[in-house]
Amino acid sequence: MTVTDNEVSKDSQLVDRAWNVLQDLIDGVVVREVRHVPRDHGVITEMYREEWDDTGLPVHQVYQSRLYPGAIGAWSCHQVSIDRLFVNQGHIKVVLYDGRPESGTFGRINEFHVGDMRPALVKIPTGVWHGLQNLGTTDALVVNLPTLPYQYEDPDHYRRPFDTAEIPYDWNVSGVSRVRSVKEG
């Protein structure tokens, strides 16, 4: 194989020496990985601490979103409430798209694999589109601690179809997920 072959690409560094996945985060996105504490009769996993949370905003509500194997929940966005997602069961891919024209990372996409194998709290700022996919073979449970309680009469929830042309991301519905050409900034 000649390295000048057009379809060949060489990996850049993907993880650091502590196996942290390297990616330039969207402005305002925070990922706080935690570790399981196994013991004879089970596992303890911390999910949230005020000190991890740079919003400084209180927890008014906690809810759980169950995704069936293969399920995709995309795309959502909020204008006033910040999502603080913790995946505590299963394998969820969280994909974010910065839809804020005023942002220095406008157009950027982030992908995170979180859940049982990589428990983490993911903070998603307002204006950042987000989608979840359960890549596991069991139900996945996503806990959300939004900074504002759900308003039944007037939800702060904006949606785009999972296959919208406005977000350059193709979900893995046919075995292939990929970022389309991303125009940043």
Ligand SMILES: Cc1cn([C@H]2C[C@H](O)[C@@H](COP(=O)(O)OP(=O)(O)O[C@H]3O[C@@H](C)C(=O)[C@@H](O)[C@H]3O)O2)c(=O)[nH]c1=O
């Ligand atoms: C968020 C929420 C929804 N609901 C109801 C309203 C709605 O008919 C039904 C499903 O809610 P949603 O359509 O918001 O669910 P969904 O589309 O799965 O989106 C949710 O998934 C997580 C991961 C997110 O990213 C959030 O944006 C959250 O909205 O549940 C509540 O009763 N209380 C709540 O706190």
